[in-house]
Amino acid sequence: MNRRNFFAGAATAVAAAGVSRVSMAALPEPVSQSSTATAPPLVPPNGRPYNPVVTLNGWTLPWRMNAGVKEFHLVAAPVVREMAPGFKVNMWGYNGQSPGPTIEVVEGDRVRIYVTNRLPEHTTVHWHGQRLPNSMDGVGGITQPHIPPGKTFVYEFTARRPGTFMYHPHADEMVQMAMGMMGFWVTHPKESHPLIDPVQRDFCFLLGSFDVEPGSATPKVNTMTDFNIWSFNSRVFPGIDTLNVRRGDRVRIRVGNLTMTNHPIHIHGHEFEVTGTDGGPVPRTARWPEVSVDVAVGQMRQMEFIADEEGDWSLHCHKAHHTMGPMGHEVPTMIGVDQKGVVEKIRKLVPDYMVMGDKGMADMGEMEMEMPIPDNTMPMMTGAGPFGSAEMGGMFTLLKVRRDQKPGDLRDPGWFKHPAGTVAREVPGAVGPPATRKAPSAKDDNGKTDASVRKPSSAHNH
Numbered sequence: 001m002n003r004r005n006f007f008a009g010a011a012t013a014v015a016a017a018g019v020s021r022v023s024m025a026a027l028p029e030p031v032s033q034s035s036t037a038t039a040p041p042l043v044p045p046n047g048r049p050y051n052p053v054v055t056l057n058g059w060t061l062p063w064r065m066n067a068g069v070k071e072f073h074l075v076a077a078p079v080v081r082e083m084a085p086g087f088k089v090n091m092w093g094y095n096g097q098s099p100g101p102t103i104e105v106v107e108g109d110r111v112r113i114y115v116t117n118r119l120p121e122h123t124t125v126h127w128h129g130q131r132l133p134n135s136m137d138g139v140g141g142i143t144q145p146h147i148p149p150g151k152t153f154v155y156e157f158t159a160r161r162p163g164t165f166m167y168h169p170h171a172d173e174m175v176q177m178a179m180g181m182m183g184f185w186v187t188h189p190k191e192s193h194p195l196i197d198p199v200q201r202d203f204c205f206l207l208g209s210f211d212v213e214p215g216s217a218t219p220k221v222n223t224m225t226d227f228n229i230w231s232f233n234s235r236v237f238p239g240i241d242t243l244n245v246r247r248g249d250r251v252r253i254r255v256g257n258l259t260m261t262n263h264p265i266h267i268h269g270h271e272f273e274v275t276g277t278d279g280g281p282v283p284r285t286a287r288w289p290e291v292s293v294d295v296a297v298g299q300m301r302q303m304e305f306i307a308d309e310e311g312d313w314s315l316h317c318h319k320a321h322h323t324m325g326p327m328g329h330e331v332p333t334m335i336g337v338d339q340k341g342v343v344e345k346i347r348k349l350v351p352d353y354m355v356m357g358d359k360g361m362a363d364m365g366e367m368e369m370e371m372p373i374p375d376n377t378m379p380m381m382t383g384a385g386p387f388g389s390a391e392m393g394g395m396f397t398l399l400k401v402r403r404d405q406k407p408g409d410l411r412d413p414g415w416f417k418h419p420a421g422t423v424a425r426e427v428p429g430a431v432g433p434p435a436t437r438k439a440p441s442a443k444d445d446n447g448k449t450d451a452s453v454r455k456p457s458s459a460h461n462h
């Protein structure tokens with residue numbers, strides 16, 4: 001990001017304010033980002049103040065103010081996203097990344113978004129969930145002509161209601177979303193809102209799915225359900241940053257789903273409430289405690305809680321296959337199969353033949369570290385913790401709660417140091433066979449079973 005040039009451009013634009021829009025030929029300079037690190041939240045340099053969000057392994061798009069209008073410039077183009085260290089995928093995205101940068105505005109802001117198309121085919125941008133004039137809805141062929149390759153279109157509307165939104169193409173959607181074209185949008189409330197609480201940490205990410213053959217680098221765009229890469233913001237564990245908070249912080253996590261299936265997002269150690277959807281803030285009387293929330297296709301959910309338990313808490317999709325990397329789903333289940341007799345025979349033909357999976361597949365995590373895999377392949381299970389392999393990949397990260405994390409400090413504090421003697425541990429001694437439980441029979445009962453019915457009395461009826 002070249003901030004200096006960006007703000008120099010912004011100053012020029014402000015000087016030119018008052019000139020008619022036609023003569024304002026200069027577009028806001030497109031800003032691009034190639035780092036996969038979580039960018040520090042973008043503190044608004046102008047306009048109404050707000051508490052900015054943290055885009056997990058992503059960033060927020062800067063704007064320029066032009067005669068009171070916030071102007072953004074999105075550039076749709078092919079990008080290379082490093083989904084995990086050493087695993088790069090050819091995607092389509094915006095401004096150098098998939099997902100595109102988060103757009104943050106304030107309720108009531110007039111917003112102008114230039115969209116330049118550098119894809120090999122036409123596109124549009126749909127502003128998912130927004131109240132806007134129909135002509136700004138971004139549905140190619142229905143509310144506008146498509147944006148041809150090489151052309152720039154402009155969208156303009158007022159961000160009418162606060163909340164959590166997404167943007168994505170409404171043109172060749174199956175291909176363009178399978179290639180990673182999507183982004184987050186947050187509209188902050190313009191003043192204190194009865195249903196929107198201030199929070200100390202505000203994270204957002206989009207759920208993603210890709211089908212990348214081991215050893216290749218371009219997603220298969222025709223896959224309907226059998227994807228093999230499951231991501232938060234196009235990153236996979238252990239390539240996903242952790243959510244680092246101070247004990248006692250009120251935390252908001254905004255999640256959007258533009259994949260082809262639902263994802264039950266589960267947080268350990270805390271109960272949260274869903275405080276908002278893409279339809280807006282949830283009335284307080286309609287909130288209840290959860291530890292998992294299903295984020296269905298095309299939905300967004302805002303989870304909120306007080307992070308009051310220290311530790312490294314898992315935060316993941318509860319579909320077990322979604323915390324795994326690529327694997328063949330046609331592999332036969334070998335649990336309980338004694339392969340001893342055949343191994344020697346097979347080794348005569350295949351000297352390196354190994355027995356796999358007869359005691360489960362937990363060994364795979366460590367075995368993969370030694371096994372040769374094709375270049376540019378994400379391992380099936382990776383990520384080591386302080387006690388060994390985490391046997392996870394995909395949609396998995398950690399919520400790190402620390403008493404000594406400084407207010408606003410987003411840095412990873414490292415592994416949690418459990419108080420001495422508190423970690424689950426082995427107990428000494430052998431365990432004998434279980435005692436046999438004698439099943440009661442009707443004969444033993446001698447008709448003594450009490451089956452009286454208690455009638456509700458009016459005195460206790462409430």
Ligand SMILES: [Cu+2]
Nearest residue numbers: 263317319322
């Ligand atoms: Cu999932």
